[in-house]
Amino acid sequence: MRARWLMMAAALGVAACSGEGGDPDAGAPAQDTGVLADSGVDSGVDAGSPADAGSPDSGDVDDAGPSDTGVDAGLPPLGPVTIDLTSNRPPDLLSTMNLFRIVDGRFEYNDRVVPYDLSTPLFSDYASKARALYVPEGASIQYTESGALDLPVGSVLIKTFLFGEDLRLPQEELHPVETRLLVRYADEWRAFPYVWNKGGTDAVYFVRGEVRTLAFIDPRGVSRTAQYLIPQKNQCLECHERKDADDRRFTTPIGPQARQLNWDVDFGAGPENQLQHLADAGMLSGLPPLGQVPTAFPWASLATTGTTTLAYEAVTEAARDYLDMNCAHCHRPDATQGMTSRLWLNYDNTDTFHLGYCKEPGSAGSASAGRQYDIVPGDAEASILVYRTETEVVGDMMPLLGRSVADDVAVGIVRGWVDGLPPESCGN
Numbered sequence: 001m002r003a004r005w006l007m008m009a010a011a012l013g014v015a016a017c018s019g020e021g022g023d024p025d026a027g028a029p030a031q032d033t034g035v036l037a038d039s040g041v042d043s044g045v046d047a048g049s050p051a052d053a054g055s056p057d058s059g060d061v062d063d064a065g066p067s068d069t070g071v072d073a074g075l076p077p078l079g080p081v082t083i084d085l086t087s088n089r090p091p092d093l094l095s096t097m098n099l100f101r102i103v104d105g106r107f108e109y110n111d112r113v114v115p116y117d118l119s120t121p122l123f124s125d126y127a128s129k130a131r132a133l134y135v136p137e138g139a140s141i142q143y144t145e146s147g148a149l150d151l152p153v154g155s156v157l158i159k160t161f162l163f164g165e166d167l168r169l170p171q172e173e174l175h176p177v178e179t180r181l182l183v184r185y186a187d188e189w190r191a192f193p194y195v196w197n198k199g200g201t202d203a204v205y206f207v208r209g210e211v212r213t214l215a216f217i218d219p220r221g222v223s224r225t226a227q228y229l230i231p232q233k234n235q236c237l238e239c240h241e242r243k244d245a246d247d248r249r250f251t252t253p254i255g256p257q258a259r260q261l262n263w264d265v266d267f268g269a270g271p272e273n274q275l276q277h278l279a280d281a282g283m284l285s286g287l288p289p290l291g292q293v294p295t296a297f298p299w300a301s302l303a304t305t306g307t308t309t310l311a312y313e314a315v316t317e318a319a320r321d322y323l324d325m326n327c328a329h330c331h332r333p334d335a336t337q338g339m340t341s342r343l344w345l346n347y348d349n350t351d352t353f354h355l356g357y358c359k360e361p362g363s364a365g366s367a368s369a370g371r372q373y374d375i376v377p378g379d380a381e382a383s384i385l386v387y388r389t390e391t392e393v394v395g396d397m398m399p400l401l402g403r404s405v406a407d408d409v410a411v412g413i414v415r416g417w418v419d420g421l422p423p424e425s426c427g428n
Contacts, residue, residue: 094203125226143286319417358426378423
């Protein structure tokens with residue numbers, strides 16, 4: 001079975017409704033290099049340890065046995081990908097599914113497991129991420145212009161979170177902390193979180209969640225300490241759950257949208273468009289000419305261009321796409337927070353009131369820090385949205401999950417967008 005290597009160009013991380021109100025050109029976000037170290041971070045579980053039996057999802061599981069994670073080179077190919085759609089509980093060990101293994105510090109993906117990267121990615125306390133998707137043999141993804149691509153039953157979305165000690169060093173070795181899976185069952189998507197062991201050789205199904213204290217140097221050279229959240233299994237729904245027209249809840253992916261994948265990465269043979277790569281492999285159907293596919297803001301470009309030289313049109317695009325990826329999973333018309341707050345931050349929302357212009361918040365309470373409106377056009381300092389994007393005050397910062405520290409680049413972008421809006425006198 002042919003293995004697929006993660007050979008993408010380094011891609012920038014991006015803040016999740018976060019940041020401090022410093023110099024907007026103060027530094028680039030963390031990079032996704034795909035390089036792993038022999039981790040010294042204790043995950044709290046060993047590779048052979050079972051998941052917490054007292055957890056909410058502690059049903060019986062067939063013992064498929066651990067597979068060799070392939071840390072040493074020269075091992076035989078990975079066995080077939082094994083996804084059991086008859087069980088509500090996945091294997092205790094991530095390696096049992098044969099989705100990928102780590103060889104000489106790099107991800108080695110199985111056949112039909114394809115790495116991908118997002119044009120404007122989600123920020124998670126400066127964690128780097130290795131993303132991949134699996135599509136079963138004989139099936140293909142259906143292209144959709146808006147929202148997440150329509151992946152077939154049996155598909156798996158894979159996201160591994162990695163940390164390094166000094167984010168100024170793009171090639172510094174990283175260690176895996178957690179891997180989150182979204183598995184497409186016949187009736188719904190289901191989320192399965194895994195936590196990596198101390199040696200970085202395997203990950204254990206871990207549903208109860210925990211907070212890790214992680215110290216690192218950020219891209220500006222500032223020492224930071226993050227209270228990094230590994231979410232409980234049920235917390236996955238807080239970002240991935242929507243409601244349909246009949247008010248029924250359903251789970252959906254967020255990141256793999258056509259507009260987020262419509263850019264080039266290196267799969268090992270030079271830059272290729274990610275959508276075209278999937279289509280050429282027979283894994284994506286219905287792809288129109290690439291010129292007709294929308295494209296999200298190329299956040300990685302900020303590593304070389306910075307933000308101070310951006311035209312306001314580009315600042316607006318970057319801010320809207322940042323808010324879409326980092327906030328709109330909750331703040332949209334079909335998500336619970338969007339329904340209650342009436343604040344809709346999805347990139348295609350053209351209603352300026354629901355975008356927050358001169359809009360009083362529905363439930364911000366003390367988290368407004370004395371500010372009255374979500375957005376005061378032309379005045380970032382008076383805008384609740386900007387405050388909650390940049391603050392690190394627990395209970396005030398947004399999003400509620402996914403970050404404990406701020407990202408200066410994203411805050412500079414959002415501030416620049418709000419300050420550049422035509423001024424309005426709210427309340428008059």
